[in-house]
Amino acid sequence: MFEAILYEKLPGLQVQCNVCQWRCKINPGQRGVCRMRLNRGGRLDVLGHEEVSSVAADPIEKKPLFHFFPGTLVYSLGSWGCNFHCVHCQNWEIACVDGVLGSRKLSAEAAVNNAKKMHCAGIAWTYNEPAMWLEYTIESAKLARKNQLYTVYVTNGYLTPEALDAIGPYLDAWRVDVKGFSESFYQRVAKVRHWQAILEVTKRAMKKWGMHVEVVTNVIPTLNDDDRQLSGIAGWIYHELGPLTPWHVTRFYPHHKLANLPPTPIETLDRAAEIGRDVGLRFVYTGNIAGRDENTVCYHCNKLIIRRVGYNTQVVGTRGSRCDYCGSELNIRTWLGRSGTQVLPGGV
């Protein structure tokens, strides 16, 4: 058993977990909303510490991260459980579970060694919510950093500021879902309240910890495809994260408990992208559309900067984070750490 961090002991052997915004108060013998933290007689234990459900060496573009070490492979790890219960979850087999199922142990040391052996430039905690195994990701991220590997969270962003601050010093990229832009949407689709906390913690990831941030919105017919929500998300990114922050609007496919809805029409995604560009975002990408590849083009001189064909990526026009032709800043991260000093990741 592995003792959790970030919890408080309350009277009567009750505990309060402060890893995510649920801040569950848990009685002895009970688990939190995520089902992955258990009160054992007044001590909060993590279920699934070092237990890996999924492993792959993925192109970083698959996360998707388009402006972060483009063209590199990232060692991708998933565990079990989630603090959201999304009706359209793509990974419900590992996320919507009641504990750990048929996994294998992988120590932080082994994860870092595997990443290097597989020629990956970094490690991503993805497939399910990384906060589910916060303690493990902190340990692994510290080790990854020592080995010149970059570190990525693919997250729903529902962490507390305390949890963010615990992983913040060791994390390079924050790939966050902003799934919608209303209380009713988040309640209906993910069954969570306080959804604005996602926006606050994402700002903190960027401003306090200097992380590279990219935002994904899966556009679902009838649920979040209205102009009000899409322009709300785009406007928030523009004003709070800045116009150079990439926004990915991706196609929904019928899945899990939303099998009754049709796939997102292409015109809807194009409209979403137009809304983003009209607001002033410089990099809006449509995703999950078969046969459509999204390149990065300089917003100032219109030259091709990064060519993507499927997951084959060629960087053709950058100088550091700038356009090689006109010198415009493109917010492309290719260094590790906070200083801006160029350090190539190990293992590539």
Ligand code: SF4
């Ligand atoms: S991680 Fe979140 S959902 Fe899980 S026990 Fe802690 S506060 Fe509750």
